[in-house]
Amino acid sequence: MTVGFVLGVCVPWAIGALALRSVWPVTRASNCLHALRAGLGFFLGAGIVSLMTVGALLALRGLDGRLPLAELALLALLAFVSWLRTATVEDGGSRADGRTILAGTVTLLLVGFAMFVLLARTRALPHGDTEAVTIWNAHARSLYLGGADWRCGFGEAGPNGLPQEPLLVSAFVGQLWCWIGAADAHACATVHVFVTLASAVLVFGAVGALRGAFLGWLAALAWLGSWSVLGRFGTQGVDLATGSLSAGAVALLVLARVRDEKLTLALLAGTFAAAAAWTAPAGLITLAASLIAALLVEPRRLPGFVLGAVPFTAALAWFAFTVAPAGGLPDVLRELTAHERWNDTAALQRTLSEFGAELAHPGFRGGELVALETLGALPFLGAGALIGFWFTRRREGRQALFPLLTCALALGMHVALRHCLSADLAWMRHANLERTIVQLWPLAVLALCLCLPGTRAVAQPGRA
């Protein structure tokens, strides 16, 4: 079983890493770029095997040992393709200075503490919180145990059940069970632990690749600094995965500004943005926000971005229109386009004030004021970005525009959803503000850190 666990996580990760290397071959780049690629590889692998899992359900009418065999075959194919591709050799970057080493040491120490928190909370909540038990883990069980009847698990929405939630994480857990040979609850917790680690690595790598290692460590510190993120440790929710995929998409499109592989990076950015939508409905918000921001700021990257988004968007459309029941995405789209709700300005003002009050509300935990814990390092990062932007060079400032715009649009869309959707579609409204914060957190950290002046203006050049 232990071998199954290791292979069930490592094979998808290797598939993602090799797929990334096949389309974007780079060697001997900076450590930060390697970290970014490691984080991206994990999430890309999870996305690819989730599509394979759904494909196996449709083609084989059930999940069994044939899925791991198919994964191994894909891995061999990708290894061959990757071997054929000539990697771009880059300068590994300058040696780290004293303050970077200090920031890295402090961050790694905190990551150690955070790992302790993650494992302790996972032990206390082995099946995750009620949401995870009812939604994502129950969906994973439906996929794995359902056989030809797997769609029954997505039949009707109950008080807690949200059959409209897409399948990336649930299908990833399902394929891990195929490796293990049983629906073991440890698998859900294992996937959550890896998602959390990959998210931290991705945020560090993204900022580090664009602004240098010191700001990369600062971003990792800020990522840890939110109680909303720490509080979601061990809950086995999909919010962190959604936020990380969105942040990865934005980081790739920013990298497309400064690297030679523009079309490749735009394609990958679209893939990651759509994979976020294939993870949770909130990912659809960041996908739409990225599309609008790309249209306004990076119009030349838009065709590649849209093309890259096709596979996961097609999977989501198939799921939303054929598997998920009434009250799903089609109903959301219908309500969003209803004009009478948009014209009700009084209701809009009420929604805005409610949202603002909830966001600004400090909150209490155990009777103690937790303003800094809820918003985390956001006030410091926000102030730092506001004045730090003045110190950035012009091209650095332009790089920050796309993530800032995407983040602002996504936040605005969350407010619009609250305003437009009726109580029947509460699953899409994300009444829980904490979940919204976690979904936007990696993107917000990335956007604000890119407003700070880096020791390195741009990532190292490369050739496609």
Added chain:
Amino acid sequence: MESPADGDVRLSGLARTWLALVTLGVAFVAVRNVVTAADDAVGLPGRGWGADEVERAREEYAALAERLPRAAPVAFVGTEQELAIARYWLAPRPVTALAADTRCVVVATHGRSAVQIAATLPADREWTPFTGAAVNVIAFEGRPR
């Protein structure tokens, strides 16, 4: 297109000072929150695998899950927490709160007896105990009278 050959940028003293202040602020919040979270985690009940509510219900639902067809809709009587657990262990069967004319009702008893529960079920159907239910999970099969 931007030139990628910019190399390292030397920051002014003011910029470095500002960056140091921001770093200190972020590090302060991060250390405070992580240490608080670690402190909380020490106090968490060390229930571990096999001891939480969901895991405890595993055996209770196992016999029922074996006998119920995979596509059988299940109506449930109980709290939301009990419904969540039933939904998890009975997946992929669609488990909803008791309302429709479904063939089986599952009840997480939590101290209630089968007789007490049977008295609360709708009178337009004839309820018979469903074989395969365990001690703490009682299942009834409902047929129209």
